[in-house]
Amino acid sequence: MATYDTSKIRNVVLVGHAGCGKTTFAETMLFEAKAITRRGSVTEGNTQSDYTSVEQARGHSLFASVLHVSWKDTKINILDTPGLDDFVGEVVTALKVADTAIVLLNAKSGVEVGTEIIWEYVDQFDTPSIFVINQLDHEKADFDTTLEQAINRFGSRVLPMQFPVNQGTGFNAIVDALRMVMYEFPASGGKPEKKAIPAEHLERATALHAALVEAAAENDEGLMEKFFDAGTLDEEELARGLSIGLAHHQFFPVFCASGLKDMGSGRIMGFIHDICPSPSDRPAAKLENGGSKPCDPGARPCVFIFKTVNEPKVGVVSYFKVYSGALKSGDELVNADNSAVERFAQLYESEGKNRDAVPELRAGDIGCVVKLKGSHTNQTLNAKGSETKIERIHFPAPRIRMAVVPPSKSDVEKMAHALHAIREEDPTLHVEQSVELKQTIIEGQGEMHLDIVRFKAEQNFGVHLEFIEPRIPYRETIQRESNKDYRHKKQSGGAGQFAEVHMRVEPYYEGMPAPQGLTVKNIEVEDLKWGGKFSFCWAIVGGSIDARFINAIKKGIYAKLEEGPLTGSYCRDVRVSIYDGKMHPVDSNDMAFQIAGTYAFKENFLMAQPQLLEPIYDLEVMCDAEVMGSVMGDLQTRRAIIMGMDAEGHYQLIKAKVPLKELHKYSSTLRALTQGKAKFSIAFSDYAPVPADLQAKLAAEYAKHAHDEHEH
Template sequence: MRVIPTTRVRNLGILAHVDAGKTTVTERILFLTGAVHKRGEVHDGTTVTDFDPQERERGITISSAAVSCSWADHRITLIDTPGHVDFSDEVERALRVLDGAVAVFDAVAGVEPQSETVWRQADRYGVPRIAFVNKMDRAGADLDAAVVSIRDRLGAVPLPVQLPIGREGGFRGVVDLVGMRAYVWADGAGEPEEREVTGALRAEALRRRRALEEAVAELHPPALEEFCATDALGDGTLVRALRDLTLEGAAVVVLCGSAYRNRGVEPLLDAVVAYLPAPADRPPVGGGERAADPYGPLVALAFKVSAGATGRMTYLRVYSGSLGKGATVLDTATGRTERISRVLRVQADRTAELPVGLAGDIVAVVGPKTVRAGATLCAPGAPVVLEPPVTAAPVVSVAVEARRSTDTDRLATALARLAEEDPSLVVRSDPETGQTLLSGMGELHLEVAVERLRRDRGLEVAVGRPQVAYRETVVKGVTGLTYRHVKQDGGAGQFAHVVLDVEPLDGGGEFAFSSTVTGGRVPAEYVRAVEAGCRDALVEGPLGGHPVTGVRVTLTDGATHPKDSSELAFRAAGRFALREALRASVVALLEPVAEVTVTVPSDSVGAVLGDLAARRGRVADSRVRGGTSMVTATVPLAELFGYATRLRGRTQGRGTFATRPAGYEPLKG
């Protein structure tokens, strides 16, 4: 096996709003790099990364898929991520293990709602990005407007390094402002034709090159020194500065093209190699102690589990050390050791066996039986725990049951496997009705999960109406709530005395706990136990058994018994005391809301606004561009079930909409 130095490895994600062209960009990259020999098309259902039947039928990415290819003597591992908001947890898990990303934007729409969501997710993990403005051949495409939207809506510093040649349907190439060369793609041709930049195009390119140099000099001190000394930046200095700014997250290099028409993808690959980080460029993990060294102790993070009919595969990012067949690893989440029976390079739905996975690699392994997404695998003699990806709380639930009573056990097993593969799916039993509830991130998320039960497991299931996940919060709290927990039933007893103040938590947080007890009346270990008990009580609120959020609890006093006090007693006291306090407080019900962006022909705006008002929506913004209107509103999630069908009917099929979570608001009425 040819070992590629980690300096020539790039692990990157393709991120975007749904329909911005992520999967098409990925397909063109795979074709140009020789990883596939025929271009796949989303509309034909022939793409490599969207290999699931549902993905091909729906024309969207549902699960992240990893593929590897080579370009300019570099190995690039790509993860094509979903663009639909219901599958944002897939994006979260991918971003946790990536070194860089390409953010794809629609040249007409610019930054769209889910673009903002994935951008903030990348911010959370400090993932450096470059931008690719796609669909430059569409009517209304405008690179400059897209760049402005990146600056205004994302708060980023965009640095365009290309000038498009031709507009809309006449788009045929780009000018590279760094090398000052033009690249033109003929229809049906493979490689671009490289040309001199002449005439009016050269004058505009020189103007933009100057603006690029000035912007870079303002942000990069070494470049500023050269700029002040020579009134210009050399090509080498400009490339180095652009790379530094990208790695620091101080700026975003912007390129453009039309992936569908095979224009602009080669320069995008060159930019990936030039500007995005290698594993060695990223900060060491494990408290800063484990660098990307193939000879160091093993550290890997599991970010995805596939439990299909062919067996269980665990997808890993190897941060340090090496991982080979027969290796024994420690799962720090469970404390168990697991044996690796195979190491695989993944090409979407195909695999190739590897002798070893090295630091910087993204691989799949066969063998571990209980490893879950988010677990750290490491050398047994050098344990370390890495931060797992964040998993969002589900907001929509449906009741599911097997149509045949003989399939009840099979359904339970299938649901458990679904939740194992997708941690954003939660399976629980309703204590009042006894029904099995499947909870997820949205209506589409649950539709896909139920369809997998039917197709992959051959189960006939009945599904109830979707229900949103409500929350409860304190509007007006109580002070001095006193609770004494005394239990004596032979042997050692239990005693704990606590006094709590409960009030709303300002700033939109979920829960805050503090103690003002003085004089050692409640020892520190018991204070921690009270906090744990309070967290236990937040699981079910007094109004309808919904989780409680937005609460501040202060332990103001308490007392202990020399023999009968314990952490267990104080945890119970904290739980029962907060339950009593919540019952005595004024508590309100919260419902999940979403920001909805509706794009419709301008002559349909009136009907759309009326429908949004009927759905308790609050319009925040309305913009018109070229005969098309974009309306942004905040709408309760419960009112959006079936909205797609209603919108198509009111706009003769010409309206589209996108949503993103906007938190919780008090339920009115």
């Protein structure tokens, strides 16, 4: 319950490929720091970090969780993140507020795809990082290969601080090249005994030590001079130099550990205490308006909500970082996005599932609060009078798309409410009520991600969601010109209806000449809100149709632009010219010309060699070289066009263009195909023609559907 000064706070995030041991390691840190008296395990489902039933059932972390320990005189806030690709949004969230990343590598599998994915984000945030080669007790542990892969991938700035002795099932000692000592652990782990480095390891340790001294000197002119003069640095200088190198991404130390056997975490916490940056050692936080905000404990309070969780029986818990000032229980802050005034009645520090009340949290610290009224993830709250907005977290673009079906009509509203609430706590989830497709479209990071959405809807809102393959937002266009007249004539009882329209349709393209052979009175080009253009040309001479019917005709055409003649999809890139027609002195009216406009357009469109277009996505797959063949083979079955292949470290990067329709459930196929040794991202590219056979099939389906509707 102590209050920590900014200089005594360390925010670290554990990141790494799924299953490398982050949660187990976090548990070990808590145990070594005496925050818990008994170590839980992932297999028994009783760790502090993986406290939700759904994480325990799956044996994986799914959400970033916030823990803390006190180590000597510092408070270390620990963010444990999921390694599964589908939950990378949680990693981004945690990196936003962390000041040091602890990148765990699994000694039995080296640099994995998950490591690659995370590194992209670590790099973006410029987070000082340390590597921990974990699971050194595993029979297949291979420290040297893992280290070599890390150096190959992340560069020569990766420098081992330690190396293991007796790695494998008999793992019990670590040589520390910074302190030049060997730590030997009891069989049950815990506190090691310090021993002299055995003769056979001395040469390696000395060489590593020299490399560390040099790395420390490199980052500061004063230290460099001292190093040249004296040939070495004292302990304080060494710490200062390494600290600068770490902060500037010039130095990534590598540590040894076995989380499971409780070996190595104490030394790492010592390093976090001694060398890793406090929040005020980091560059000032970037603001939305391009400015920056230093972490100043003396300034007025400013907090940023990086995560919200709807805890059953508790309500919404908001996790925040204090970006400046000292926040006290009872303080009132104003939300810079929506001006909501929020009372932080009771501040807490987080211990996984539990929260401990604290009176005050100072700049740089991380805490939580329950039941804020109108504040959500990615929002900043300030003391009254300030409108500072900390730069938002930019979440990765979605990679999977599904349509949601509510179980019954009466559940529609309940479903909308549930999805809205879940979205609020999970910014990687996108929900859209698509008018075009007449479906609720939900987009996320992968099938596991959407599974969790389904689970939350059921558990927290009592709504059962079903996901089905969504419709594709096709587009229709034409490939040649057509000229056709349409006469609408109706004589039923009293007043009749009459309108005749002579229409030309042509494919529209940028810079096309005016319609040939027509006397153009007016021509306009409109951007369609679903993409593409619509050009309308009025070429009536001699008053065969009054100008007062222009809008009615346009409205009639629009009805078909919105529900294309071929498949009912939106039309784009067409030019329509009205060049002649007929009116009747009594029976012509807006309604008649609207109908004539619709049918003239429909018939001309179908004669103009209509072409269905489909959305194409840019796909990037990064995979282990050994699974490259299967990935390529699979892409061939998806009508993919390969745009390029490149080697990145021991990974292959494949770039391709793939129709959206063929990307359905790609995430799970890819995972199964590569045993998780691949990652991918997608982004909309453009529209392209669909193959003739698919077009014929979709057109026939639409015609049948229209026919059935008519019959009813």
